[in-house]
């Protein structure tokens with residue numbers, strides 16, 4: 001269980017998160033949603049202790065940071081770094097391997113398994129600079145799977161990914177949850193959230209709402225978060241098809 005109490009984070013004098021209090025239960029599948037600049041990535045980075053918090057606390061209970069895997073936004077990684085897919089993914093096992101990254105047969109098996117899970121075995125020897133956006137995202141998932149952490153923090157895991165790959169990766173996420181892992185993901189696609197995520201945190205610097213997804217993605221809360229269009233979609237329960245809802249709105 002992760003307990004967040006009165007968390008506030010600033011960048012210089014600019015507030016990114018204000019007085020956030022919530023609890024993230026073990027084994028839950030949680031979406032963090034909110035408009036651009038709402039503080040979603042900052043919340044994940046705060047849990048990862050990558051940034052200094054101004055006030056409040058984050059209690060990880062018995063967990064150490066080693067038990068948390070973090071999938072960053074793809075844009076935060078240097079895609080031109082001269083390294084193969086296998087070398088990149090093998091970094092997920094760093095806590096179990098020696099400084100020289102000597103892989104046992106078992107670790108090699110786990111590595112192959114992780115690549116197979118995301119359908120990337122054929123790309124194992126490729127330079128990461130030669131991957132498409134969707135392949136790069138699958139590689140990030142493989143590295144995270146190899147880490148085998150108890151808590152998975154995913155920052156826009158489906159950014160730039162087509163519908164078919166999103167389905168594949170979403171199945172991977174669901175499998176992780178079925179294995180008892182806690183998954184917390186920043187997601188922009190509210191239809192996806194509605195379909196797959198039982199729990200949602202709606203953030204707009206403040207915590208607007210938290211709880212069952214259906215209770216959070218309401219017109220009132222979405223408007224409060226600054227989502228004009230999605231608030232309209234909530235009334236018609238049509239996050240699935242923004243085009244249709246825009247037509248409805250016009251008629």
Ligand SMILES: Nc1ncnc2c1ncn2[C@@H]1O[C@H](COP(=O)(O)OP(=O)(O)OP(=O)(O)O)[C@@H](O)[C@H]1O
Nearest residue numbers: 011014015016034035036037038039040041042043
């Ligand atoms: N390193 C930084 N230095 C200064 N300000 C920052 C920094 N990182 C983020 N911010 C600011 O903090 C606020 C929250 O940013 P954050 O990236 O957490 O939002 P987000 O909800 O993840 O946004 P997005 O959906 O656009 O990725 C924004 O106003 C952003 O401009």
